[in-house]
Amino acid sequence: MKPTVHDIAAHAGVSLATVDRVLNGRAGVRPATREKVEAAIEALGFVRDVAAANLAKGRVYSFVFILPANDNSFMQALRAEVQAAAERGRRERMSLVMRDVPAFDIAALVAALDDAGRDRPDGVAFVAIDAPEVRAAADRLVEQGIAVVTLVSDLSGSRRVHFAGIDNIAAGRTAGTLLGRFLGGRPGPVLPLAGSLMVRDHRERLEGFGSVMAERFAARAILPVLEGRDDPVETGRLVQEALLAHPDLAGIYSAGAGNRGLIRALQAGGSGVRPVVIVHELTGATRDALAQDLIDGVLNQDAGHEVRSAIRVLKAETDRSAVVAAQERIRIDIFLKDNLP
Amino acid sequence: MKPTVHDIAAHAGVSLATVDRVLNGRAGVRPATREKVEAAIEALGFVRDVAAANLAKGRVYSFVFILPANDNSFMQALRAEVQAAAERGRRERMSLVMRDVPAFDIAALVAALDDAGRDRPDGVAFVAIDAPEVRAAADRLVEQGIAVVTLVSDLSGSRRVHFAGIDNIAAGRTAGTLLGRFLGGRPGPVLPLAGSLMVRDHRERLEGFGSVMAERFAARAILPVLEGRDDPVETGRLVQEALLAHPDLAGIYSAGAGNRGLIRALQAGGSGVRPVVIVHELTGATRDALAQDLIDGVLNQDAGHEVRSAIRVLKAETDRSAVVAAQERIRIDIFLKDNLP
DNA sequence: CTGTTAGCGCTTTCAA
DNA sequence: TTGAAAGCGCTAACAG
Numbered sequence: 001m002k003p004t005v006h007d008i009a010a011h012a013g014v015s016l017a018t019v020d021r022v023l024n025g026r027a028g029v030r031p032a033t034r035e036k037v038e039a040a041i042e043a044l045g046f047v048r049d050v051a052a053a054n055l056a057k058g059r060v061y062s063f064v065f066i067l068p069a070n071d072n073s074f075m076q077a078l079r080a081e082v083q084a085a086a087e088r089g090r091r092e093r094m095s096l097v098m099r100d101v102p103a104f105d106i107a108a109l110v111a112a113l114d115d116a117g118r119d120r121p122d123g124v125a126f127v128a129i130d131a132p133e134v135r136a137a138a139d140r141l142v143e144q145g146i147a148v149v150t151l152v153s154d155l156s157g158s159r160r161v162h163f164a165g166i167d168n169i170a171a172g173r174t175a176g177t178l179l180g181r182f183l184g185g186r187p188g189p190v191l192p193l194a195g196s197l198m199v200r201d202h203r204e205r206l207e208g209f210g211s212v213m214a215e216r217f218a219a220r221a222i223l224p225v226l227e228g229r230d231d232p233v234e235t236g237r238l239v240q241e242a243l244l245a246h247p248d249l250a251g252i253y254s255a256g257a258g259n260r261g262l263i264r265a266l267q268a269g270g271s272g273v274r275p276v277v278i279v280h281e282l283t284g285a286t287r288d289a290l291a292q293d294l295i296d297g298v299l300n301q302d303a304g305h306e307v308r309s310a311i312r313v314l315k316a317e318t319d320r321s322a323v324v325a326a327q328e329r330i331r332i333d334i335f336l337k338d339n340l341p
Numbered sequence: 342m343k344p345t346v347h348d349i350a351a352h353a354g355v356s357l358a359t360v361d362r363v364l365n366g367r368a369g370v371r372p373a374t375r376e377k378v379e380a381a382i383e384a385l386g387f388v389r390d391v392a393a394a395n396l397a398k399g400r401v402y403s404f405v406f407i408l409p410a411n412d413n414s415f416m417q418a419l420r421a422e423v424q425a426a427a428e429r430g431r432r433e434r435m436s437l438v439m440r441d442v443p444a445f446d447i448a449a450l451v452a453a454l455d456d457a458g459r460d461r462p463d464g465v466a467f468v469a470i471d472a473p474e475v476r477a478a479a480d481r482l483v484e485q486g487i488a489v490v491t492l493v494s495d496l497s498g499s500r501r502v503h504f505a506g507i508d509n510i511a512a513g514r515t516a517g518t519l520l521g522r523f524l525g526g527r528p529g530p531v532l533p534l535a536g537s538l539m540v541r542d543h544r545e546r547l548e549g550f551g552s553v554m555a556e557r558f559a560a561r562a563i564l565p566v567l568e569g570r571d572d573p574v575e576t577g578r579l580v581q582e583a584l585l586a587h588p589d590l591a592g593i594y595s596a597g598a599g600n601r602g603l604i605r606a607l608q609a610g611g612s613g614v615r616p617v618v619i620v621h622e623l624t625g626a627t628r629d630a631l632a633q634d635l636i637d638g639v640l641n642q643d644a645g646h647e648v649r650s651a652i653r654v655l656k657a658e659t660d661r662s663a664v665v666a667a668q669e670r671i672r673i674d675i676f677l678k679d680n681l682p
Numbered sequence: 683c684t685g686t687t688a689g690c691g692c693t694t695t696c697a698a
Numbered sequence: 699t700t701g702a703a704a705g706c707g708c709t710a711a712c713a714g
Contacts, residue, residue: 002431004707015685020709028683047432051392052707055690088665090343091388173679181637184525212679296522304667324429326645329682334675338514338553341670345691356701361693369699393691396706 003044012040023048050319054093061094063314064116065151065307066126068103072230072257073283074303078152081307096311104198106131113137123147123314125164128155130200147317149310152301153201161317164310164330166301168201171332172208172255175278178297178334179251180217182276188250189221191242191275195230195256205255205280220250228258236261243269254279263289282335290337300333344385353381364389391660395434402435404655405457406492406648407467409444413571413598414624415644419493422648437652445539447472454478464488464655466505469496471541488658490651493642494542502658505651505671507642509542512673513549513596516619519638519675520592521558523617529591530562532583532616536571536597546596546621561591569599577602584610595620604630623676631678641674 009019014037021029022037029037040046053059065082068075079098086096101112109126110133116124117140124141128134128150135158141148142159154163179190192209194202206225213222226242228235235258243249243265252275254262259279263286266274277295279286289295309328316323335341350360355378362370363378370378381387394400406423409416420439427437442453450467451474457465458481465482469475469491476499482489483500495504520531533550535543547566554563567583569576576599584590584606593616595603600620604627607615618636620627630636650669657664676682 005709006707016708017685017687017710018683021684024709030683033683049396049434049707050432051434052396052690053709055390055393055396055692056707056709058690058709084665091391093390093392167680170680174677177677177679181523181525184522208679302667304665308665308668324425324645324649327649331672331674331682332680333672334680336515336518338518338549339508339511339673339675341672346693347691357692357703358694358701359699362700365693371699374699390691393706394693396690396708397692397694399693399706 003046004049005046008037008040008044008046011044012036050321059093061089061123061315061318062119062121063094063096063123063125063311064119064121065096065098065310066101066109066112066116066124067098067151068127069100070103070230073285074257074281077283078303078307081304084304085307085311094311094315104129104196106133109134110137113141117141117144117146120144121146122318123149125149125151125310125314127152128158128160128200129153130155134158147314149313151306151310153199156200162310162313162328164306164313164328165201166330166332168204169208171280171299172205172210173212174208174332174334175205175253175255175280175297175299176209176212177216179253179276179278180213180220182278182296183217183220183251186250186276188248188275189223189246190251190253191223191239191246191249192225193235193238193252193254193256193262194225194227195258196227197225199256202255209253209255228256228261230257232258232261232264234258234261236265239265240268247272249275251276252278257281259283259289260285263294266294282333282340287340290335290340293337296336298335300335301330302333306330343390344387346387346389349378349381349385349387352385353377391662400434402430402464402656402659403460403462404435404437404464404466404652405460405462406437406439406651407442407450407453407457407465408439408492409468410441411444411571414626415598415622418624419644419648422645425645426648426652435652435656445470445537447474450475451478454482458482458485458487461485462487463659464490466490466492466651466655468493469499469501469541470494471496475499488655490654492647492651494540497541503651503654503669505647505654505669506542507671507673509545510549512621512640513546513551514553515549515673515675516546516594516596516621516638516640517550517553518557520594520617520619521554521561523619523637524558524561524592527591527617529589529616530564530587531592531594532564532580532587532590533566534576534579534593534595534597534603535566535568536599537568538566540597543596550594550596569597569602571598573599573602573605575599575602577606580606581609588613590616592617593619598622600624600630601626604635607635623674623681628681631676631681634678637677639676641676642671643674647671 005019082098089096101108138158148160149162150160152165226238278297280299282298282300286298346360423439430437442449479499489501490503491501493506567579619638623639623641627639
């Protein structure tokens with residue numbers, strides 16, 4: 001049978017309370033006593049039962065998720081995943097509240113972070129805007145002993161314990177290789193599209209994309225980046241114009257959201273061979289477009305995985321326990337028509 | 342505060358024991374009483390605390406993993422993941438034992454399954470060989486009330502509760518599209534490679550591969566499948582011969598293991614442009630080959646994910662609780678040089 | 683500084 | 699058919 005606190009108390013010749021104090025690193029134990037207990041723990045190979053401990057503590061993990069009130073499909077999916085996790089959480093001694101903040105609003109995000117801190121939750125997860133004020137606010141939470149995790153978009157130089165999101169430079173490079181190789185010898189320029197170059201993830205994707213194109217497909221002309229503000233209408237308009245301006249357009253890489261507009265423009269595109277298209281995020285629209293051969297590949301980050309991972313990391317941080325590193329690496333999923341889930 | 346068994350006992354005007362009997366569907370409760378309790382559960386929105394229940398039961402989940410004593414990198418990785426999970430399990434009231442059986446040996450696998458059943462574990466996970474005898478043995482376990490999960494390779498028509506592995510037909514199709522598109526207009530035939538056509542996963546991969554080639558790249562000549570028995574030496578020899586016999590060989594799809602041999606043959610290949618190569622399973626060898634531009638893409642199944650998923654499903658089955666379906670779908674990971682983990 | 687004792691939420695004898 | 703009471707492994711007052 002696995003040894004329990006009782007066994008180690010007996011073995012060390014002390015009471016349960018003392019064992020508990022040593023186990024939890026609380027003060028008020030004479031060094032000699034502490035050593036006896038530690039020796040017993042070592043000797044019996046004791047590992048504490050976290051479930052029992054949490055039960056005794058009456059612990060309820062309390063986490064706050066702060067998400068941008070952005071209306072694109074990806075953010076909707078992310079919110080749905082947080083919601084689902086919150087519901088499951090009831091079964092597992094976890095209270096998870098979700099708060100919306102206006103998108104791309106630094107002041108609002110800072111306020112939300114400070115606000116979240118006031119309730120003294122065990123952990124906070126949020127989609128970062130990469131700004132010094134936000135970094136400072138995140139660090140204030142860490143200062144209070146609250147575990148902080150960034151979600152989808154990271155915050156450089158901050159003391160957040162973890163980033164639950166993909167490597168966007170690698171994603172951009174992957175898109176570049178896919179697009180370059182799918183194009184093969186087909187002539188014509190390539191159009192990069194983003195939501196906004198102010199957002200770190202889009203910027204990094206284009207950076208990765210650009211470097212691969214320069215390294216491996218140097219002959220290919222790259223048009224200037226168009227910014228569609230993650231808005232389907234705006235994006236659609238920009239693409240339509242580009243298709244007219246460049247009848248020989250060979251490829252499109254859409255690093256941002258608003259792909260419904262891109263897809264509509266492609267459908268309307270009409271005559272000629274359509275360009276090779278790689279986009280981000282598997283949504284209803286991009287999924288259908290892939291199935292109908294309107295686009296060629298979708299890079300995706302799994303919102304469900306990101307949310308579950310953020311929760312696991314926050315829990316582990318609260319318990320001071322370890323995570324399985326490999327499980328918390330968010331993959332860059334590549335979907336072709338053939339491996340749609 | 343979340344309602345507990347005490348609350349519902351009070352609300353229903355019965356004792357804890359009766360509540361427990363109803364909760365666990367045990368006999369010996371008058372229908373009228375049962376209904377009172379069920380009404381209280383409903384009214385208070387009670388959800389049982391599984392951790393507390395397991396503590397009280399002194400439950401230790403007991404699972405057996407049966408893996409082929411196959412020496413390729415993938416199986417080694419799989420065994421390492423099971424080992425790691427077993428170690429973590431000590432912390433989480435789980436006893437996980439791993440048993441080896443000779444690879445591709447139906448009788449040995451059947452014996453191992455029957456043997457596992459004798460210890461009456463809560464669940465068994467194993468890499469299936471798709472044969473009627475194995476199916477019967479698996480069903481015998483299910484009959485005993487043991488949860489059964491197949492791992493990596495599935496068992497058609499059996500009563501296993503879950504398959505923790507990838508969709509191999511889709512994987513083959515994906516490989517086909519990648520290879521076909523990477524080839525573009527480059528002339529020359531394509532060589533499919535497998536470990537053995539007796540194994541279901543390899544067969545399915547080639548099936549998917551073949552259908553995509555026929556549908557979308559009909560002009561491309563496909564050479565007869567070569568079987569390398571998942572052995573590096575044998576596979577290397579076959580590829581070397583093929584390279585000599587077909588100097589214009591344009592592509593290779595390796596659906597099985599033994600890729601070290603393939604890679605060596607490619608390195609030796611020397612003169613001319615090397616074929617476009619897509620293989621399965623990210624190992625040390627395939628990873629290096631990808632980084633060095635010796636091969637073009639790796640399809641992968643995440644052994645760690647498969648093992649963790651199998652465990653989650655077995656646990657859920659034992660507890661009669663639900664899983665997050667999306668979390669248990671094993672992805673077909675696609676790795677290019679640019680998104681290596 | 684250390685020990686005693688009463689739980690956390692649930693299950694399980696053993697009586698009634 | 700039902701209930702009282704003890705206890706799973708751990709923590710947290712409260713004494714001493």
